[in-house]
Amino acid sequence: MKTIAVFFGGRSVEHEVSVITGMQVIENLDKSKYEAVPVYITKDGKFLGGESLSNFKTFKEGNFDDAYEVYFKAGRGGKLYRQVEEKGGLFSKGGMKEEVYADVDMVFVALHGTFGEDGSIQGYFDTMDIPYIGCSTLSAAVGMDKKIMKDVFRAHDIPVMEGKCFYRRQWREEKDDVKKAVAELGYPVFVKPVNLGSSIGITKVKEAAALDDAMDLAASYDRKILVEKAAENPREINCAVMGYAGDVIASALEEPVGWKDLLSFDDKYVGGGKKTGPSKGKNARNCPADVDEDLKKKIEDLAKSAFTAIDACGTARIDFLVTEAGPVVNEINTLPGSMGFYLWEPVGIPFAELLNRVIELGEIRAKERKDTTYSYESNLFTKTTYGSKL
Numbered sequence: 001m002k003t004i005a006v007f008f009g010g011r012s013v014e015h016e017v018s019v020i021t022g023m024q025v026i027e028n029l030d031k032s033k034y035e036a037v038p039v040y041i042t043k044d045g046k047f048l049g050g051e052s053l054s055n056f057k058t059f060k061e062g063n064f065d066d067a068y069e070v071y072f073k074a075g076r077g078g079k080l081y082r083q084v085e086e087k088g089g090l091f092s093k094g095g096m097k098e099e100v101y102a103d104v105d106m107v108f109v110a111l112h113g114t115f116g117e118d119g120s121i122q123g124y125f126d127t128m129d130i131p132y133i134g135c136s137t138l139s140a141a142v143g144m145d146k147k148i149m150k151d152v153f154r155a156h157d158i159p160v161m162e163g164k165c166f167y168r169r170q171w172r173e174e175k176d177d178v179k180k181a182v183a184e185l186g187y188p189v190f191v192k193p194v195n196l197g198s199s200i201g202i203t204k205v206k207e208a209a210a211l212d213d214a215m216d217l218a219a220s221y222d223r224k225i226l227v228e229k230a231a232e233n234p235r236e237i238n239c240a241v242m243g244y245a246g247d248v249i250a251s252a253l254e255e256p257v258g259w260k261d262l263l264s265f266d267d268k269y270v271g272g273g274k275k276t277g278p279s280k281g282k283n284a285r286n287c288p289a290d291v292d293e294d295l296k297k298k299i300e301d302l303a304k305s306a307f308t309a310i311d312a313c314g315t316a317r318i319d320f321l322v323t324e325a326g327p328v329v330n331e332i333n334t335l336p337g338s339m340g341f342y343l344w345e346p347v348g349i350p351f352a353e354l355l356n357r358v359i360e361l362g363e364i365r366a367k368e369r370k371d372t373t374y375s376y377e378s379n380l381f382t383k384t385t386y387g388s389k390l
Contacts, residue, residue: 002105004034004359005080007121009041012113013200013221017337022110023056024338028351029108034359037102039070039080041111047071049082049101070101078104078130106362107132108355109335117335118144118195131366133358134314135334142310143334146194146226149310150329156309158302159328161321163228165194168219182211188230191215193222204230231328234321237289239299240336240343241307242315242354244361248307250300251343255289288346299327306332313365314358315340 006029008022009015019040026036038053049070052058058067070080079100086097107125109132111117119141125132135143142148147165154160164185166178182189191214193201201221203214218225240251291299303318306329317336320327333340339358341351349357 001032002034003037003078003102004029004106004108005037005039005078005102005104006108006110007039007041007116008110009043010111010113010116010121011041011043011045012111012115012117013196014113015043018110018112018116019056019059021112021335021338023054023059024341024351025108025110025355026054028341029355030352033356036108037080037104040067041116045115047080049080072128072130074128078107080104104130106359106366108359109134110339112335112337114144114195126369131362133362135310135312135316136365139311139313140334143312143316143332144195145224146192146331147224149332152309153306153329156305158305158309159326161228161231161328161330163226166215166225166227168223168225171215171219171225178215179208179211182227183208185227185229190228190230191218192226192228193218194224194226195222231321231323234323236330237291237295237299237320237322237327238317238343239303239320240315240317240340241303241312242344242357242361243307244313244364245311246308248304250303251340251349252287252346253289253291253296253299254285254287254343255291256285287342295322295327302327302329310334314361315344315354317343 006022006025008018008025010018012018022038022040026038029036036054038049038051040048040053042048047070048064048067050067052064052066058064068082070082072078072080080102081098082101083096084099086095107130109116109121111121115121117140119135119137122132122135122137122140126137134140142152150160150163162185164181166181171178187208188204188206191203191205191211201218203210203217205211205214215225236256238254238256241248242251243249299320299322302320306318307316310332312332312334314334315336317333317340319330319333321330322328339351339354341354344354345351
């Protein structure tokens with residue numbers, strides 16, 4: 001049986017969403033194959049362990065009395081450690097000692113947004129030589145940065161909305177020039193923080209008078225701001241992809257319904273978990289979506305192309321806007337909420353099987369990394385003249 005450390009929480013504004021995803025992963029992991037070990041990252045970045053962290057009640061009540069700090073050590077592989085109190089005896093004073101909390105075979109990254117979905121934690125695990133599921137450091141970073149993501153998509157002839165990117169400094173110091181550039185795009189526009197998800201910090205701006213507040217809001221969440229032309233009366237269609245290195249499959253399609261202009265954070269997450277089939281209310285969705293075969297194939301092909309273009313691994317959800325001109329990619333979510341399980345169930349892949357496959361893909365990518373040479377023996381120290389006068 002393999003030990004899977006499920007990392008969730010984190011320093012992102014999507015902290016609570018990540019906790020829910022983490023709980024769902026722990027609950028649905030195949031218990032005959034894996035032992036789930038919870039690792040909760042607090043909002044200030046501490047790693048916490050403990051059995052109580054597998055129970056959502058702990059988070060609802062905010063009671064972490066039974067949790068304790070855990071940590072990896074460089075050069076020790078996947079061993080997670082903790083400090084425990086050592087009782088004093090007849091000839092000892094007691095104190096703290098180190099013990100292994102878990103010997104981890106794979107990290108299941110269930111972190112959304114900044115510091116979890118943007119390559120930060122992936123780079124940490126790479127440095128520590130700890131296998132993990134999902135995208136690599138590079139593909140996670142590209143998938144998170146909406147500006148670079150869309151530059152990559154354009155390079156692969158994947159259609160995206162027309163837009164312009166501005167730095168926070170530009171907005172604050174060259175406001176008139178930015179407003180002129182936005183006006184050239186033409187209203188209405190969407191103003192977005194470049195590195196964020198769950199619709200946080202996004203505003204639809206219908207006229208120039210509303211631009212200041214929208215730009216200030218986006219700038220409070222990120223140093224880069226993306227302004228994109230708003231599509232007219234689009235349908236939103238989403239499709240998940242799973243695989244690695246071009247060998248990918250597509251999920252069922254979903255269409256969120258009952259919304260106008262923008263799905264808010266509450267629309268997406270408040271009111272219960274995702275489910276398949278028609279549903280009602282603000283966060284309603286039809287899954288499978290009611291689309292003809294031609295549109296279905298176009299979206300599936302573009303989703304696979306977008307996933308492969310950023311060298312993604314595991315599963316991701318690609319969100320589309322469909323207008324009269326056809327589908328365009330709005331963004332890729334490399335760690336979708338709830339792992340996008342509701343998109344896979346209609347095509348015969350239940351949640352537990354989805355997690356099995358994501359872990360197996362992580363193992364394949366980890367093996368490729370092991371097969372790659374990262375050092376070169378050159379005896380440079382004996383050949384160079386540097387330091388010869390010391």
